[in-house]
Amino acid sequence: xxxxxxxxxxxxxxRQAYSENxxxxxRKLASALFLGxxxxxxxFVFQTLQESVLSESVPQIMQPSFFSTVTIYIHAxxxxxxLYFIVNYETLFFSEIRNNSWYLLIxxxxxxxxxxxxxxxxxxxxxxxxxxxxxxxxxxxxxxxxYTFILSYLPSLYLAGLTDIFLISILSMIFSLFTKTIVxxxxxxxxxxVIIVVLKIMLGEYTILSxxxxxxxxxxxxxxxxxxxxxxxxxxxxxxxxxxLIKSDNLAKYYNYNPPSDTPFIPxxxxxxxxxxxxxxxxxxxxxDKKGWRGRxxxxxxxxxxxxxxxxxxxxxxxxxxxxxxTPGQEVSIRGVIPFVFQSRTMEPAIQMNDLTFFRKIDxxxxxxxxxxxxxxxxxxxxxxxxxxxxxxxxxxDIDNYPPLSQxxxxxxxxxxxxxxxxxxxxxxxxxxxxxxxxxxxxxxxxLLVPAVLLFYSKQINDYLKKQR
Amino acid sequence: MPHIAEHVVFMENxxxxxxFLTSGGSPRRVLSNISLLMKRSxxxxxxxxxxxxxxxxxxxxxxxxxxxxxxxxLIEQGMPRRKRVILxxxxxIGNSQMIYNNMNVLEYLMFVxxxxxxxxVELQEEIFELLIGIGLGPISLSPNNLLTKEEKAVVALLAxxxxxxxxxxxxxxxxxFDPILSDAIAKLSNLIRKxxxxxxxxxxxxxxxxxASTHSAVVAGGKVIYSGTVENFRYQYDHVIxxxxxxxxxxxxESLTPLLPGxxxxxxxxxxxxxxxxERNDPELIYKKVLESGFIPELMEMNPKTVQNAYEELILxxxxxx
Numbered sequence: 001x002x003x004x005x006x007x008x009x010x011x012x013x014x015r016q017a018y019s020e021n022x023x024x025x026x027r028k029l030a031s032a033l034f035l036g037x038x039x040x041x042x043x044f045v046f047q048t049l050q051e052s053v054l055s056e057s058v059p060q061i062m063q064p065s066f067f068s069t070v071t072i073y074i075h076a077x078x079x080x081x082x083l084y085f086i087v088n089y090e091t092l093f094f095s096e097i098r099n100n101s102w103y104l105l106i107x108x109x110x111x112x113x114x115x116x117x118x119x120x121x122x123x124x125x126x127x128x129x130x131x132x133x134x135x136x137x138x139x140x141x142x143x144x145x146x147y148t149f150i151l152s153y154l155p156s157l158y159l160a161g162l163t164d165i166f167l168i169s170i171l172s173m174i175f176s177l178f179t180k181t182i183v184x185x186x187x188x189x190x191x192x193x194v195i196i197v198v199l200k201i202m203l204g205e206y207t208i209l210s211x212x213x214x215x216x217x218x219x220x221x222x223x224x225x226x227x228x229x230x231x232x233x234x235x236x237x238x239x240x241x242x243x244x245l246i247k248s249d250n251l252a253k254y255y256n257y258n259p260p261s262d263t264p265f266i267p268x269x270x271x272x273x274x275x276x277x278x279x280x281x282x283x284x285x286x287x288x289d290k291k292g293w294r295g296r297x298x299x300x301x302x303x304x305x306x307x308x309x310x311x312x313x314x315x316x317x318x319x320x321x322x323x324x325x326x327t328p329g330q331e332v333s334i335r336g337v338i339p340f341v342f343q344s345r346t347m348e349p350a351i352q353m354n355d356l357t358f359f360r361k362i363d364x365x366x367x368x369x370x371x372x373x374x375x376x377x378x379x380x381x382x383x384x385x386x387x388x389x390x391x392x393x394x395x396x397x398d399i400d401n402y403p404p405l406s407q408x409x410x411x412x413x414x415x416x417x418x419x420x421x422x423x424x425x426x427x428x429x430x431x432x433x434x435x436x437x438x439x440x441x442x443x444x445x446x447x448l449l450v451p452a453v454l455l456f457y458s459k460q461i462n463d464y465l466k467k468q469r
Numbered sequence: 470m471p472h473i474a475e476h477v478v479f480m481e482n483x484x485x486x487x488x489f490l491t492s493g494g495s496p497r498r499v500l501s502n503i504s505l506l507m508k509r510s511x512x513x514x515x516x517x518x519x520x521x522x523x524x525x526x527x528x529x530x531x532x533x534x535x536x537x538x539x540x541x542x543l544i545e546q547g548m549p550r551r552k553r554v555i556l557x558x559x560x561x562i563g564n565s566q567m568i569y570n571n572m573n574v575l576e577y578l579m580f581v582x583x584x585x586x587x588x589x590v591e592l593q594e595e596i597f598e599l600l601i602g603i604g605l606g607p608i609s610l611s612p613n614n615l616l617t618k619e620e621k622a623v624v625a626l627l628a629x630x631x632x633x634x635x636x637x638x639x640x641x642x643x644x645x646f647d648p649i650l651s652d653a654i655a656k657l658s659n660l661i662r663k664x665x666x667x668x669x670x671x672x673x674x675x676x677x678x679x680x681a682s683t684h685s686a687v688v689a690g691g692k693v694i695y696s697g698t699v700e701n702f703r704y705q706y707d708h709v710i711x712x713x714x715x716x717x718x719x720x721x722x723e724s725l726t727p728l729l730p731g732x733x734x735x736x737x738x739x740x741x742x743x744x745x746x747x748e749r750n751d752p753e754l755i756y757k758k759v760l761e762s763g764f765i766p767e768l769m770e771m772n773p774k775t776v777q778n779a780y781e782e783l784i785l786x787x788x789x790x791x
Contacts, residue, residue: 004589004593005579005593006583006589007576007580012569012571012580015571016571091570096569100564100566100567101568103561104567106555107557107560107629108581108582108585108631108632109585109633110583252555254553254554254555255531255533255555255561256553257553265643269491269492270489271491272488272499272521273488274486275486276486277537277538285487
């Protein structure tokens with residue numbers, strides 16, 4: 001026995017969810033590397049969707065630049081940390097006070113206030129370390145893409161991401177002090193992530209975060225005319241730390257009673273009530289018959305959620321397959337509407353690249369007017385053009401947008417009326433981007449493989465969730 | 470010189486506010502008029518017919534739960550009004566979740582004893598030897614998350630040994646300790662008593678009481694139906710004098726009944742139990758009568774007087790369900 005264990009509470013906290021010191025540090029570095037790599041991979045996934053609505057809606061992650069990879073990283077880190085906190089909740093936060101781990105330590109001479117600060121520091125230090133290493137990995141990997149390196153916006157992006165992670169860390173800490181059950185605390189961590197996103201939208205954080213010029217000055221993050229998010233987050237963090245300190249110190253003064261683990265079985269049909277001998281009032285402490293209704297509700301909700309997710313994903317896949325199998329003359333129509341992914345710039349700005357367009361299927365007697373966009377067939381090819389002139393049973397149609405260096409009028413066609421299969425009624429740009437994504441390898445995995453795995457292992461997942469409860 | 474309290478737990482007519490309530494029945498106090506006196510360096514095994522009664526009694530003793538009436542005094546200092554508040558002199562173990570899962574047993578024990586002003590090398594050696602000494606050597610380097618809840622509870626008890634608390638309340642009557650763990654608890658109990666502390670065990674295992682306790686209390690129907698030394702309990706209530714194990718136990722019983730007037734003969738698991746009152750307690754006579762009956766039993770032995778038999782007798786005496 002050569003190794004002497006010298007543990008302090010801080011060292012114990014630094015190990016957090018892992019079992020060995022060395023393993024713990026290694027895993028933290030591995031997490032940081034993973035985060036950097038996953039952000040880099042996500043950037044490439046987004047790059048495959050360049051020709052979609054995403055390029056206009058979220059240019060901050062679509063443009064080929066350091067700004068995009070780092071922006072993706074700070075969001076991926078936030079999601080990663082939320083999941084990490086949910087999974088390792090018991091080890092990372094104050095549920096150990098409710099498990100009376102602190103009771104034992106206090107009996108052995110430890111001080112609750114020191115334990116609180118050690119816990120907080122270890123959590124923030126770990127978050128800081130993983131986040132920083134991951135950030136550096138992302139920047140390092142982006143260097144290989146040979147984009148122009150602009151240093152000025154990196155500190156602002158770094159700080160913005162770090163604020164989110166510190167805020168969710170402290171919010172999770174405070175929930176762990178006020179929530180009695182682990183399941184509820186996990187829900188609260190998830191909701192706190194949603195609240196942070198809502199707060200960022202409301203306080204204009206995303207506006208400045210997507211602005212590459214404003215982000216070049218770190219002071220803009222603190223300028224209230226741009227966004228109040230970071231100042232508000234700092235105030236909240238200080239306030240929550242203070243509340244955590246008081247509440248944890250207060251909780252640690254008591255032995256925490258944890259029914260039902262502290263309550264041995266009571267025979268069926270027997271209730272335990274506390275009767276106040278002075279007033280005669282009864283309070284039910286334990287009722288075996290009532291036990292489990294929450295569990296049933298949880299089981300029903302989780303099963304329903306799983307079924308809805310699987311069914312939606314499968315329905316979406318069927319929809320994509322139908323669209324992909326559409327052939328001229330045999331277009332798939334759903335309740336008289338032909339969905340069609342438009343993969344050309346010829347009808348811009350009315351229809352853009354990779355938009356999901358909808359055409360009403362028409363019969364030969366449907367009146368087609370000039371100015372309408374039509375879907376027609378010629379030589380077994382499908383065309384989408386705008387009607388310029390209607391001449392009896394023939395229509396003259398042309399595209400809206402000729403690419404540069406092409407000859408205008410080259411696509412002008414005379415279309416017999418019977419060749420028209422549908423008239424344009426609208427488009428959905430986001431659904432188009434989603435179908436575009438679903439046709440990529442990552443999209444296939446997400447929409448086909450994940451539901452299939454969920455379907456196959458649904459029993460095991462349900463059993464795991466029950467066990468967790 | 471500070472006064473060293475001799476009476477560590479004093480309960481007088483303590484009744485709980487908790488009541489059992491069955492549909493159509495009137496409420497019955499879970500604990501009613503409990504009186505107990507526990508002294509330093511004693512190990513008490515509290516058992517009974519209801520897990521909830523045992524658990525609640527120990528919770529009241531440890532100031533975890535309030536009581537409705539009566540008087541309860543700890544180390545001659547009274548009982549705080551605020552419940553569940555941490556008392557330095559009472560170390561309460563009510564579940565096994567209190568130990569950290571991301572350490573091994575020895576490491577955890579070194580961690581919790583980190584605030585003792587002791588040389589770490591010597592302390593680790595001492596704890597390691599103690600673990601081996603109580604039979605927990607094989608799990609001393611096992612990660613805590615791989616331990617059973619019973620093993621975790623014993624680790625927590627071992628930590629309590631190193632605390633400054635005079636009273637250690639081990640309130641886990643719902644746990645089932647295997648013989649190895651029972652022996653470990655027994656050895657820790659000896660150590661606790663040698664240190665001048667008091668151990669209070671809540672258990673349904675008579676064997677654990679026999680191994681680890683000097684005193685015992687039996688709670689049934691909300692009342693203490695026995696309290697005193699384990700030895701007295703065994704001799705007072707285990708009336709079985711001789712056990713005869715034979716396939717023909719029933720025939721032997723029929724033959725012996727007229728030969729041993731005043732003795733009770735009963736059969737349990739192919740074993741004929743011959744019991745007698747303190748006045749009729751002669752194994753030699755029984756032996757002679759067995760020979761007279763003409764049977765040569767497969768096995769005949771003097772009853773070693775067990776807590777289990779004494780408990781069963783006591784429960785029968787009070788006409789209670791086991």
